[in-house]
Amino acid sequence: MVEQVDVLVVGGGVNGVGIARDAVGRGLSVWLCERDDLASHTSSAATKLIHGGLRYLEQFEFALVGKALAEREVLLRAAPHIIWPLRFILPHQPHLRPAWMIRIGLFLYDHLGRGRRTLPGSRRVRFAKHVTGEPLRSEFHQGFVYSDAWVQDARLVVLNAMDAVHRGAKIETHTKCISARRDADGWTAELEARDGSRHFVKARALVNAAGPWAASFLDDVVHLKHSHTLRLIKGSHIVVPKIFDHRYAYIFQQPDRRIVFAIPYERDFTLIGTTDIEYKADPSHPVIEAEETQYLCEAVNRYFKKQLTPADVVWSYSGVRPLLQDESGSASEVTRDYLLDIDTDGAPLLNVFGGKLTTFRKLSEEAVDKLAPLLGNDKPAWTADARPLPGGGERDIDALTDDIRSSRPWLPETFAWRLTHMYGTRARDLLGEANGLAALGEHFGSDLYQAEVDYLVRHEWATEAEDILWRRSKIGLRVGPDDVRRLTEYLNRRVPQGAATHP
Structure with a gap:
């Protein structure tokens, strides 16, 4: 049996x-496939x-x-349990940027985007009278504080x-689109689950949201000529x-005019990043x-009294950003904007190139504004004022x-604290009628x-195990090898080995 939908989306990152x-909120029938786990790569x-x-203001x-x-x-309203305000401290170094330039930049930052x-x-903040001055080296006397927000990205x-x-x-995860053929009636895609089983989906339109693989998807799966080039960073x-x-934070x-963040992380840690390096290898498994x-150690050592060495690192991660190719010489200067390219030479094909999480x-x-009218759908955009995402119904976490x-x-x-900042109001559903820790079942280390x-x-x-320990949560920072082994054994008994679909 061939499933038939309006839209097939390939790619389970944040854009897909x-x-x-x-x-689907505009009334289109939608199927999404992701070859690995949701958010398993860039997102x-x-x-x-x-x-x-x-820093993009300078560009x-x-x-x-x-x-x-x-x-x-919009996102602060949509998911207050996983997105919350964060104040940033920018220590001032006059030889890098004059104070007047920073003040102008922060004024613009406060007022762009409809204010x-x-x-x-x-x-402005004076470190002698502010809690953020204590960790800093003595040569830093003043700086600036401004607002942004933190997000649990994979969640x-x-x-x-x-x-x-x-x-x-x-939505199917662990399901790869191995071919997509355009004909008079739309697209016919062959999907393969990790157990090797295959099935077909017929769609009126195809969305290429494959992230770092967006160009190779056109080359190797759709077999269409194109002129698009992604710059992998x-x-x-x-x-x-x-x-x-x-x-x-x-x-x-x-000194190289890049910026590096140091951010409170999972209550007991500090997250430091990021680098920006041209990348030519397979995006599947980048490593630091x-x-x-x-x-990164040297970047924060210029500012903090406590000096770091690579031996202090308890975990690291790397991702490959698929950015639009432009004429920038420096990787850090490549635009983070996006391009939506729609091919209507037959059944619609929408390609997503570039973009950023925010x-x-x-x-x-x-x-969808571009795609829906081609499918006879004129429903208006709706997500800006939609109800909160699952678990986000309580603003005061x-x-x-x-x-x-x-x-x-x-x-x-x-x-x-961890449960409410992961699941919001759904933490109550997770805990159910449990009357003690023992009632939560087998213990897999830490508070899992x-x-x-x-x-x-x-x-x-x-x-x-990686889905749970490093994407749905960061409990991986707090468990040992024996805990991971027991969790893996439990999941092997609990989870089928084919495609993962939502009930």
Whole structure:
């Protein structure tokens, strides 16, 4: 039997699931396939920020920054449990950028994107009288503070996928599109699950949201001639035990004019990144190089009293960003804007090139604006004012945490905090009627129990230990090899080996 839909989306990163959600919300039937796990590549390897990109102002990317800042407000409303405000400290080094230039840049940053609505504005800060000055080296006396937001990036992808399915989309992970043929009636795609089984999907339109593989998808799967070239840029991050004990993040200017962030991470750690390096190898499994680790250590050592060495790194990750090819000489200067290319030489083919995490919803909206009329659909855009993503119905997450703990006094505070900042109001569903930790089932180390694993398998497409430990959560920072082995054995018993689909 051949399944028939309006739109087939190839790619389960943030752009793919965003387009699927927008399209199904306008009444189109949608099928999405992802060859690995959701957010298993670029979309889980970001710096975890919802931001306008302060440094892009120097490159005169005013439209991109304005668009991203407007989206920051939309996303803060859409997912308050996984996206929350974060204040950034920019120590001033006069020989890198004069204070007047920074003040102008921050003024623009406060007012682009239809103006700042919910976040506090920028201001000067004197480190002798501010908590953020304590970790800094003595030569830093003043700087600036401004607002952006933090996001659990892979969870943002999963929640969009969950909402898409709730609205009627079909999503298959561990399912590769091995061929797509255009004919008079649309596209016929052959999909292959990881157990080798194959099936066909017939679609009126095809969306290429394959990220770093968007160009090779056209070459090797669709077999269409094209003129598009992506510039692959590897960004790497390191995680170290926390360097400072407050809730502010830092943005550090470097002698090479790049910037590096140091961000509070998972309560006990500091996230440092990112690098920007031209990348020519297979994007599937990028890894950090020793030179990148050294660069990031040196970048923060210029500012912090505590000096880092590569031996302090407890975890690192790398991702490959598929950026639009332009004439920029430096990898860090390549535009983060996107191109939506629609091919109507027969059944519609929409190609997504470039983009950044913050603007995924706007990209998705514009993509469906282009695609839907070709399919006879004139429903208006809707996601900007939609109800919150799954679990986001309570804006005060601290109050939600307190409420859950008051009804379950046996739940440790750190455990309750993690659950509400991952699942929001759905933390109550996950905990169910449990009356103690033992009632949550088998223990897999740290605060990971069987009830949560089963929830992730049942509702969030998790099939492997890495899905749970490093994408749905970051519990991997807190468990040992024996815990990973027991979790893997449990999942091998619990999860079928074919395609993973949402019930």
